[in-house]
Amino acid sequence: MPRSIQSTQPPLKFITQRFNPLVLQIVRWLLPIALRFRTRPWLTAGIVGIEAKNVEVLAELYQQFQAGKIRFLLAFRHPEVEDPLCMLYLLSRIVPRVARQEGISLQSLVHSYFLYDRGMTVWAGNWLGWLFSRVGGVPVHRGRRLDRQAIQTARELFTNGELPIAVAPEGGTNGHSGIVSPLEPGVAQMGFWCVEDLQKANRTETVIIVPIAIQYRYVEPPWSKLDWLLSKLEADSGLAVKEIDRGTQEEIYYQRLCRLAEYLITEMEEFYRRFYHQDIPKTSSTDESASPNQVLIARLHRLLDKALQVTEQYFGVQAQGNFIDRCRRLEEAGWNYIYRKDLPDINALPPFKRGLADWIAEEADLRMRHMRIVESFVAVTATYIQEKPTAERFAETALLVFDMLSRIQDTTLPGRPRLGLRQAHITVGEPISVTERFRNSQGDRYAARQGVSDLTKDLQIALEKMIS
Template sequence: MTQAQPSLEFIPPAYNPLVWQAAKRILPLWLGYNHDIVDVKIDNSTELIRLYEEFQQGKTRFMLAFRHPAVTDPPCIAQLFWNQLPQIAKQQDVKLKSPVHLHFIYDRGIPLWAGDKVGWIISKLGSTPIRRGALDRVGLRSIRDLFVNGDFPMAAAPEGATNGHNEVVSPIEPGIAQFGFWCQEDLIKVGREEAVAIAPLGIRYFYKTAPWQYLEQLLSNLEVDSGFKQTPAETMGLTNGITLSPSQEADLYGRMYALAEYLLSLMEEFYSKFYQQKISTSEGELSSRLPALLDAALKVAEQSFAVKPNGNISDRCRRVEQAAWNRIYREDLDKLTELAPAVRGLADLVASEAELRLWHMRLVETFVSVTGHYVAEKYTVERLADTVLLLWKMVAKLKGESNIKPPYLGKKWVQLTAMPSLQIADYWEQYQNNRRQAVSDMTQDLQQSLEQSILE
C-alpha cells in the first residue's frame, strides 16, 4: 500500500441465499482445486447436530469456537455445515431445516489482502467483521445483535489469528466468553429463555500420503533461496508414503533445524546492524533466541508508531496493525481526491512508510507460536510440514513475495472434532458476582477444551 486510502468502513452482513446456494455447490471443488483438501471428517457429530436442532427449535443460541491453524479452516467448517451435517443428521433421524449455515466473525483486514471480491462474498454469506486492534463499537454491536437475533448460529476463532500449527493452541482471547455472557444478558432483557452455549471445535490437517520427497525438495529450495547453501543438496532419496528410517528422520530434521538456525542468525544480524536492536546473537537454543528476535522486530514497528510494548506478542501485533491502519486508512481526511497535490503527497508518504513498518509485524505474526521443539517432541510428517512451511513463509517475505500459494505437498484431509459445549448457565451466577473472573474461568475452560480436541 503506497497511497493513503479512505477510512475503513464497516462491512454490514447481508446474507443472500442465492450466493449461499452458489457457494455451497462450488465449495467442495474449490477446496480440492485451490487447497488440495479432498475430504472433511467430523468426530462427535451428534453434539453439533443436537445444538443446531435446538437452535432451529428456538431453545438455544450458540457460538462455534473453532481452532485456527490455517486460512482454510472456515471453508472446511462451511463444507461440514453446508454439505455434510444435514446428511449425517438425516442418518441419525434428525431433520435440519435448510440452510444449515453460520454467521462467521472475521478480521476486517481479510478483504484488504484477499481482495474486494472476497469481502463481498463474505458479506453476502452473512459474516460480520471486527477490528481487533481497536475498540470497534460498530463491529461489537453487529456481533451482539447477530448472536441474539441472527438467522444462524455464530462462529469465531478464539485464537484470533492463524498460527500454522496443527497441534498447538495459541492463548485464546476472552472475547468469545464475553460474547456468550452478553448474549445471555440481552436475552434476559427482552424476556427470552433460550440457553446460550459455546461449542469448541478442534481441527487438524493430515496428508493422504506422507510427502517426504516433497518436503525434502522444498527444504533444498529454501536452503538455496536463503543463501544457506550455494547449490542444492544431494538428494536423500526419500519417497512419498514410505516410512523414513531413523537415520533419514534425523538427517531431515537436522537439515530443517540448521536452516532455521541460519535464518535466525541472519535476522539477528539484520536487526542488530540496521535497526540498532540489542540481541544476544548466536547464543543459546533456538527456543530461547527466537522470542528475543521477535521482540526486537516488533519493537522496530512499535517505535516507528510510538506504540508502547504492553501485553503479549499477539496484543502488541494488533496494536501495531491498528496504528498502521490509522496512517493508511485516513479517517481524518474527508476527501482524499480533493487534497492539494503536496498534501496528498505527504499523506501517501505516511501510508507507504506505515506499510513498510507493518512488514516487521507480519514477520513476528508468522512465528508467534513457534516453540523450537514442536517437531522434536513428536516427530510426524504433519509437524515437520507445519514447520517447513513456516520457514517457506519467512523466506518468501524476505524475497518480497506476498499472497502467494503455498507449495504443493500433496492431498490432505481434515479432521474436525466437536467437543462438549460450554453452557453459559454454568457460569452465570459467578458472572453476576465477579464478571472478570467468570470470563477468565470460562476462557480457561475453552482453552483446555480446544487443547483436548487435537489430542490423538
C-alpha cells in the same frame, strides 16, 4: 498479501452483513472445487476429504436452536486459511447427513453467521467482502480496542439472528494443527452478553458455546516434496548445500530444518543489529543446561521481540502483552497511518499534503512488514517436531519459513506450494453452558470479569484436549 502500499488510502468502511441464501447455495455447489484447488488450480491439490466426530451433538443443537430453546456459538480452531471452508463443509454436508442418519429432524437451513478479519479484504480484494457479506460474514477490525459496529452487529445476531454464529477464538491462524494459540476473551464475553440480552428481553433460551477442533493430515507423507521445499529454502536463503546422511529420514530432515533455522536467525540478528541498531548479543546462551533447541528458540523469541520493538518505536506504541497482542496493536497503528480517517477527501488535498500523506502510508507499510514476519512464528516451540516427528509437523514448520522468505523477497506473498493431498479431521466438543456460568458470576464487576476469564481458560483447555 497486497503489493507494497505507496499512497494513502481512504478509511476502511464497515461491510454490512447482507445474508443471501442464493449466494450461499452457489458457494455450497462450488465448495468441493474450492477445497481441492482453492484459488490456484495449477498448484498441487489440497483437501480431498473431511471427516468429523461427534457430529450428532451439533445436529441436536441445531434442532434445539430451530425450536427456540437455545442460542449457540461455534468456537472453532483456526490453524490454516482453509478452516472456514472446512466449517462450511461440516455445516452444509456432514451435519444434515448425520441428522438424517440419527433421525434428527432439521426444519431449516444449517448454516451460521461468522466473524472475519476486516484485513482479509485488503489483501484479497473487495470481492471477498461482497461475498462474505452475502454468506453471513461480519467484519471485525483486529487490533482496535473497541470495534463498536462489529460488536453490536455480532451481539445482535447472536441474540436474535436466524442462525447461530461462528467465531475463531484464537483471532488468527498460527499454522500449527497441534498447538492452540492463547484465546482472546471475545468469545466468552459474547456469550455473557447474549445471556444478559436474553434476560432483559424475558427470554428463556440457554446460551451455549461449542468448541470445534480442526486438524490436517496428509493422505501420504510427502517426504519427497518436503525434500524439494527444504532444498528451495536452503537455496533461496543462500545456505551452502551440505549432505546429511546420518540418521533416520526424520532425523535428517530435522537436522536440515534446524541448520536452516539457525542460519536465518543469525542473518536476521545481524540485519537488526546493523541496520536498526538493536542490541542483540553475538554470543549464545550461557545456560549450560539448555539444549541446542532451547537456545535456538530463545534466540528466535529475542529476535521476534526486537523486530516488534523496531515497529513499536516507529509508531510510538508501548510493548504490552504477548507477541500476538503486540502484533494486533501494531496492525491497528499501521492502518491508522494508511487508511486515514482524519482526511475526509484525500483527492482534494493539495499536492504537498498529499505527498506527505503518501510518504507516511508507504513507510507505515514497510514498518508493518516486521510485524508480519513475527506473526508467522508466534506459535513455534522448541519441542513441536521432537514430540511428534510427523510429516505434517515438518511441513507446517517448513511452510512458515517459506512464508517468511517470501515476504522478504517480494512485495507480494505467493501461494504456498502444495506438498500433497490432505484430509481435514474435525471434532465437535462437549457444549459449554454459558447461562449456568453467568448465574455463578453474578455480583460485581470483578465476578463478571472472572467469569469471562474462567470460561476462556476452560475453552482453551477443551480445544487443547481435542487436538492432543
